[in-house]
Each structure stands twice: as C-alpha cells, then as structure tokens.
Amino acid sequence: MSQRVYIFDTTLRDGEQSPGVSLNVPEKVQIAKQLARLGVDIIEAGFPISSPGDFESVRAIAREVKGVTVAGLSRANFLDIDRAWEALRGAEQARIHTFIATSDIHLKHKLCMTREQVLEAAVAAVKHAKAYTSDVEFSAEDASRSDFDFLCQVLAAAIEAGATVVNIPDTVGYSIPLEWGRLINDICHKVPGIEKAVVSVHCHNDLGMAVANSLAAVLNGARQVEGAINGIGERAGNAAVEEVIMALHTRKDQFGVFTRAHTEEIYRTSRLVSALTGMKVQANKAIVGDNAFAHEAGIHQDGMLKDRTTYEIMNPAMIGISKSNLVLGKHSGRHAFRQRLESLGYVLSKEELNSAFNSFKKLSDKKMNITSEDIEAIIEEEMSRLPHAFALDYLHISSGTAVVPTATVGLRRDGQLSEEAACGNGPVDAICKAVDKITGINCTMISWGINAVTSGKDALGDVNLKVTTDGCKVFTGRGISTDILEASAKAYINAVNKLIWDSMHTEREVGSEK
Structure with a gap:
C-alpha cells in the first residue's frame, strides 16, 4: 500500500457552503493559487451546474491554476457530468467527482429511489464521466449511515465502472474514530477490486471529530483525506486541512505516511481564506489560531525560555509564522519593504508591489512602527480589490x-x-x-x-x-x-x-x- 496521503481540498466547494460565505471568481482563483502553493493534490473548485458563478469559477481555476488536479462536483446524472466537464476541460489535470446517496434514510426521504436504482445510477454516472477523463471520483453520500453490504456493493460496482477514487463520506458527522476506522478497514479488505482505487474519506465536524475520524481512516488504509482550510463548511464544517497535514507530519512515528504539502504555506493560506470569507479564526484554533503558539502561564514561559520543545511540539516557522528583527517605518524604502514581503512569502507583480508600497507609506505616516501583521493586512486588502471598482x-x-x-x-x-x-x-x-x-x-x-x-x-x-x-x-x-x-x-x-x-x-x- 502506498504511504502517500493525497490532500483533497474542498474549501472552494464545501467550504463556501458555510452560512454567509460568498466568494467571487477572482477571490476563488486567488485562493486556488494559494492552495497550489500549499501543495494540496486536488482542488475541488466548485459544483459547476449549481450556478453560473460556480461554473465560471471552476472554469477559471481549471484554466489558470497549474500543477494540481482540479475537480468539479456533479450529481450522478448526465446533465451534471456534462456541465462539470465543460467547466473542467481546460485543466492541466481534471477530475470529475460524482456522487449519490447510499443510506436508506436518503433513498427514502430525499431520492425516492430503490437500492437497485441507486446502483444503476452510480455505475452509469461513473461510465459517463470516464468518457471525458481518466480521473473519476465516486462518493457514496451518507456512507456512515448506509447498510454496509449495500455500500460495498455500490463501491465495487463504481470501481468496476472505472472510478479511480472511492470516497467514503461521514456526511452528517455521525461517526466516532473507533467505528469509523473499523468501517474503512472493512471496506479496504472486503470490497472487490478495492486495490484498483484510492480510498478517500470526507468527514464532517458535527460532533467535533472530523480530524480525528480522518486520521483514524488513514491508520486503516485511507490514502486521500478531504477537508477545508480552517475547517469551514456546511454546519459545523469539515476536517481542517491544516490540522490533518500537521498531525501526519508531526506524528510520522504513528502514521508512517507523508503528504506533499508545503507546511510553511499553512498560516498564509489560513489568513487568506479567513480574510476573503469573512470567517475569523478562533483564537484557540489548533495550528493557526492566535493562541496556538502563545504561552502565558509562568511555568510554561520558564520552560520555553530554557528550551522551546518543553511546551511546543511544532516550530511556528514550520507553518509560515515569520518573525523579523527588521523594523519598518516611514523612512523605510522599497527594498526593505520588498524584503519583508519576501520573508513573509508574498510574491507580487510590479504593479501590486507599487500599490502595496503606497499603502504602506500612507500607514507609516500614522504609525511609528509597522509590524508583519500590519503588512499582511495591507497585502490582503490589496489583493481583495476588484478592477474598475469604486x-x-x-x-x-x-x-x-x-x-x-x-x-x-x-x-x-x-x-x-x-x-x-x-x-x-x-x-x-x-x-x-x-x-x-x-x-x-x-x-x-x-x-x-x-x-x-x-x-x-x-x-x-x-x-x-x-x-x-x-x-x-x-x-x-x-x-x-x-x-x-x-x-x-x-x-x-x-x-x-x-x-x-x-x-x-x-x-x-x-x-x-x-
């Protein structure tokens, strides 16, 4: 079994479904480019048939973002799949992600379909998507509440039809780690042909266990984890991508797997998503919260002064939190400003740099010392501007x-x-x-x-x-x-x-x- 875990980021699809979040196309492209810098393997750019805006954002990301697989979501019907491919066709690497529910609750109350009809629809959808691209992911919605034998039957049929990834979602966040890990283990051992596909999980956080469930799945054979930056998403959200990445990285001794993520891009990605969605990260949020590396208790401070590892299992620099001794102020020049930007990981065009430097100069007339946090705020504001706007x-x-x-x-x-x-x-x-x-x-x-x-x-x-x-x-x-x-x-x-x-x-x- 491969020891690589693929990171499937759904910030721009499931994450945008957070109540009150609405991103425009330039903002989605901006986030997608940062996700590519972070090193995620797959970006789920949206649900193309859901709206003209979603279609356009998927198409723009497919055309502009390189070095990463771009996925579009579709229900298990031909119209959705055709629309998804129309949006994705310009991608360097395209994936169609098609889904249908498999739980009796969803079959009875939402789909009004029999198990036989669902099985037939799943197979037909995968085959139709396969005619467009070799990379097809199939998801069994509400898998955690599905009959196990029927779930295995659908997954096996999807793989036989050509699915390269089979996703097992805990759609309503119902599972706990022990049973979820057991479910993934059973799927990995009992579904015919499972070795031909990557087993994926998509965990929701309704009981606060999305990350724990995702990690339990990895221990039991899953090799793709789906989640969103800062854990945003429907209801209580998704598994937080940054937490999954750092848990796998920090505890290699337990998981024995790796991702291709560039951890030093985590903090910057979190800040960008927070700024553009308007969803502030809670102070005590793991990895990226303001208090994640703060120490107030005297005994903690004493230990930290003697050796950082007494109370920190991760180095802040590892996730991109940079501290500089170079103080910027009203007399600072363009070179020093650009150097600070580079140390913070920002690469701007000449026009963007000029605009940001002008904003910095205006601020330096009002503030004596400009911090890295001030500069990050300036850059994030500059990047959120639209052309020809008021x-x-x-x-x-x-x-x-x-x-x-x-x-x-x-x-x-x-x-x-x-x-x-x-x-x-x-x-x-x-x-x-x-x-x-x-x-x-x-x-x-x-x-x-x-x-x-x-x-x-x-x-x-x-x-x-x-x-x-x-x-x-x-x-x-x-x-x-x-x-x-x-x-x-x-x-x-x-x-x-x-x-x-x-x-x-x-x-x-x-x-x-x-």
Whole structure:
C-alpha cells in the first residue's frame, strides 16, 4: 500500500457552503493559487451546474491554476457530468467527482429511489464521466449511515465502472474514530477490486471529530483525506486541512505516511481564506489560531525560555509564522519593504508591489512602527480589490451626542469623482447611506465587526462586514485603517464592489447562454 496521503481540498466547494460565505471568481482563483502553493493534490473548485458563478469559477481555476488536479462536483446524472466537464476541460489535470446517496434514510426521504436504482445510477454516472477523463471520483453520500453490504456493493460496482477514487463520506458527522476506522478497514479488505482505487474519506465536524475520524481512516488504509482550510463548511464544517497535514507530519512515528504539502504555506493560506470569507479564526484554533503558539502561564514561559520543545511540539516557522528583527517605518524604502514581503512569502507583480508600497507609506505616516501583521493586512486588502471598482477618495464625518450623524463621501470610479452626503443613526450608518446614494444600490448590512490587527492606540482596525440586497446572496467586505470609520467605509465599499461585479458577470453569463 502506498504511504502517500493525497490532500483533497474542498474549501472552494464545501467550504463556501458555510452560512454567509460568498466568494467571487477572482477571490476563488486567488485562493486556488494559494492552495497550489500549499501543495494540496486536488482542488475541488466548485459544483459547476449549481450556478453560473460556480461554473465560471471552476472554469477559471481549471484554466489558470497549474500543477494540481482540479475537480468539479456533479450529481450522478448526465446533465451534471456534462456541465462539470465543460467547466473542467481546460485543466492541466481534471477530475470529475460524482456522487449519490447510499443510506436508506436518503433513498427514502430525499431520492425516492430503490437500492437497485441507486446502483444503476452510480455505475452509469461513473461510465459517463470516464468518457471525458481518466480521473473519476465516486462518493457514496451518507456512507456512515448506509447498510454496509449495500455500500460495498455500490463501491465495487463504481470501481468496476472505472472510478479511480472511492470516497467514503461521514456526511452528517455521525461517526466516532473507533467505528469509523473499523468501517474503512472493512471496506479496504472486503470490497472487490478495492486495490484498483484510492480510498478517500470526507468527514464532517458535527460532533467535533472530523480530524480525528480522518486520521483514524488513514491508520486503516485511507490514502486521500478531504477537508477545508480552517475547517469551514456546511454546519459545523469539515476536517481542517491544516490540522490533518500537521498531525501526519508531526506524528510520522504513528502514521508512517507523508503528504506533499508545503507546511510553511499553512498560516498564509489560513489568513487568506479567513480574510476573503469573512470567517475569523478562533483564537484557540489548533495550528493557526492566535493562541496556538502563545504561552502565558509562568511555568510554561520558564520552560520555553530554557528550551522551546518543553511546551511546543511544532516550530511556528514550520507553518509560515515569520518573525523579523527588521523594523519598518516611514523612512523605510522599497527594498526593505520588498524584503519583508519576501520573508513573509508574498510574491507580487510590479504593479501590486507599487500599490502595496503606497499603502504602506500612507500607514507609516500614522504609525511609528509597522509590524508583519500590519503588512499582511495591507497585502490582503490589496489583493481583495476588484478592477474598475469604486474607491474611497475622501470621507468627512460630523457626529456627536448633540448632533445628527452626517457623512460626506467621495468615491472614484475610473477616474471620475462622485460625491454625496447622508444622515444616519450613527456615523457608520450615515457612511453606508451616502455610498448607497452614489452607487444607486441599497444594501442591508447583516453583520459588522472590528478587530485590532496589533496592540496599541495606533493599531490598525480591521473591519469585516456582510451585506445583501435580496436576503439570499451575501457579500463580504473588508477594510483596514487606523481610523475605524475609514475602515468601515472601505469595507462597505469593498462589499458593494463585489455585489456589482457579481451582478455584471451573472448577467453576462446568462446572456451568453441564451
């Protein structure tokens, strides 16, 4: 049996199904490129038939992201599979991932199909997908609650039809490690032809056991693990990819397997996904949380000062957390700035570097010392900008306990300045109403939150908010500034720009299909 474990990342498909998350095509491509740098083996780019936006994002990733397999999800029917291939055909390495439920619960209440019909559909789907690409993955949805003999029958039939990967999902996060490991072991030993396929697992975290179940599966023969960065996804989420990678790496003595992941890209990938989805990583999150390498207890600090390994089983540098003694400030030049970016792992084009350096200079006029965290925030904000979008030119606020909050806002788009003023229940509300007047779009703000990037009175405020116009599709905005009202304005404008971009491209895609 191979000792390599393949990492199948579904951040852009299952991860985006997290409530309140909506990524546009450029954001998905940006994340996909970072996932490729991380060294995942397969990127599940989306569910092409689900929407024009998903189709376009899968197609864009297939065309632009190299050195990695790009997968598209499809139900076990020909229309889904045809649409998936249409999106994937430009990929360097393409995989069609087709699925159908196998549990009696799903057969009775969702599919209204017999076991014989499901078996027939699974075989037909794999054969149809196989006509497009040699790399076909078959998933038995709700496998953990399926009848074992029927599950084995479907898996064997899928392999015989040409499936190169068979995925065993714990769709509702029902299993516990002992029984899940036993199930995978039984499948590896009892399914005819199983040696012809890679056994995969896709574990959900409803009982908080997604990573533990995934690792139990590896110990029992699984050689592909599916998950999402930061563990995001439906309901309580998926197995956290970074936790799986580091557990296999740190405990080689127990697992005896390896991945091709570049661990030093983990932290950067986590930060990017958090920034673009608007889902903040909890402080005590394993591997990538703010407290993961923090030590407050005196006895811990004493041990750390004597030898890091007393209380750390992983070196922060191993996941890409870099500390530099080079202090940046208002007198720092482009070379020092570029050097810090390189030490943090960012590779920017000349135009991106110029834009980021200008933002750095503006910030250095307001802050004495610029930290790595400040620079990361600047880069993440720069990378979230869309072309030909509205940009904040100026902002004037009048507010206080004895006056009605009023905002005057100037926005530029393609060089043209537009100005409006509005009153609101507070300064942020006034800003949003003024922006709405300029753009002609009335948004409803669902959430607003702010975090300090670093400590101190001059810390950057990092505002994340979510807006909608129809109550269905949600757009995330992010803005940073030492002034929280300016950060709020930038975040709101960022969300509105995404909304405009999405509506323009949706209309274009619908028009092109008529």
